[in-house]
Amino acid sequence: MKKQLITPLIIFGLLVVLLVVGLIKAKYIRDVPSPLIGKSTPTFNLPTVEDTQKTFNSEELKGQVSLVNVWASWCVSCRAEHEVLNYAAKKKGIRIYSVNYKDDLNDARQWLKSRGDPYVKSAFDSNGRLGIDWGVYGVPETFVIDQQGKIRYKFTGPIYINDLENIIIPCINSLKAGKEAQCEKK
Amino acid sequence: MKKSKVLILLFVFCLLPVLVFAGPQKAPKPPIVFENSQVEKDYLELAKQLRCLVCQNQNLIDSNADLADDLRREVAKMLKQGKSKKQVTDFMVNRYGDFVLYNPPLKSTTWLLWGGPFVLMFIGIFILLKKVRSGRQDRHTDSSELSDQEKQKLQDILNK
Numbered sequence: 001m002k003k004q005l006i007t008p009l010i011i012f013g014l015l016v017v018l019l020v021v022g023l024i025k026a027k028y029i030r031d032v033p034s035p036l037i038g039k040s041t042p043t044f045n046l047p048t049v050e051d052t053q054k055t056f057n058s059e060e061l062k063g064q065v066s067l068v069n070v071w072a073s074w075c076v077s078c079r080a081e082h083e084v085l086n087y088a089a090k091k092k093g094i095r096i097y098s099v100n101y102k103d104d105l106n107d108a109r110q111w112l113k114s115r116g117d118p119y120v121k122s123a124f125d126s127n128g129r130l131g132i133d134w135g136v137y138g139v140p141e142t143f144v145i146d147q148q149g150k151i152r153y154k155f156t157g158p159i160y161i162n163d164l165e166n167i168i169i170p171c172i173n174s175l176k177a178g179k180e181a182q183c184e185k186k
Numbered sequence: 187m188k189k190s191k192v193l194i195l196l197f198v199f200c201l202l203p204v205l206v207f208a209g210p211q212k213a214p215k216p217p218i219v220f221e222n223s224q225v226e227k228d229y230l231e232l233a234k235q236l237r238c239l240v241c242q243n244q245n246l247i248d249s250n251a252d253l254a255d256d257l258r259r260e261v262a263k264m265l266k267q268g269k270s271k272k273q274v275t276d277f278m279v280n281r282y283g284d285f286v287l288y289n290p291p292l293k294s295t296t297w298l299l300w301g302g303p304f305v306l307m308f309i310g311i312f313i314l315l316k317k318v319r320s321g322r323q324d325r326h327t328d329s330s331e332l333s334d335q336e337k338q339k340l341q342d343i344l345n346k
Contacts, residue, residue, distance in 0.1 A: 032282060034283060035284075128253075128256050131253075133281060135281040135282045137282065
């Protein structure tokens, strides 16, 4: 009798372990792994938000480690993130480029004027075509680009201050030092 | 009364993702029109197999998300240009990964997903056969052979 109970109990125990692991991992499950990690950034050549006569070319991302932040003025969670980006650019000296995704040009300019502009340069992606090429599926998203212009990490959702300190900055530092990229979520 | 409140709350809750991913307010875009019925058939087939990345349990046809609309138009545009279904699928996978496909491809990282059910089925069959066989054997020994004690008991009864 007792022996008969053991097998179902073991199976039940394994199932519980499986479900608990699933619950813990569920936090990250929304993040779709990007196939672009380790590849060169998809090329683009778009007008800038600051001046639509000027252009922002993907070639400009080569040469140094930088972030590319995808944002929009209609994106609510970008507001919280914007403060963190201001801090990262001004206090931590991080080079941040941006892609203004499916936005209204005047709204975007107004946003940068009133909330501060942490960006070196902002591409104006009015129809979201660059977004498709970069596999953007929700704003904000942030890419870490290395000196060779390759995408090394993708952060989905708003970067909060602890994400900046625990993930983004170690990632940038490891790339700057030419070491193996340490960009994984802990 | 209480039920209606719950319903309203539920409704608001359902709207939350829409608020988070709401796109800029613009005039509705023109519908996607096809002149070639074969292209339209291919389009419908593909859009049913591709996942909307925003609302991850819907395909491109079902989803009303802004991104789904963009991707639908992209699929339609590529097919109209004469690109094959394979080319369109590759285009999506190169940008969004295998996750964009509702049917994951068979590769080293997905063998468990595809093979798992069969492995479980064989384990089940194996256990079932074993049980059936051992059960049959038990019955066999039980009915045909008596233990020494039982033989003694039988003799006692017969000798009475």
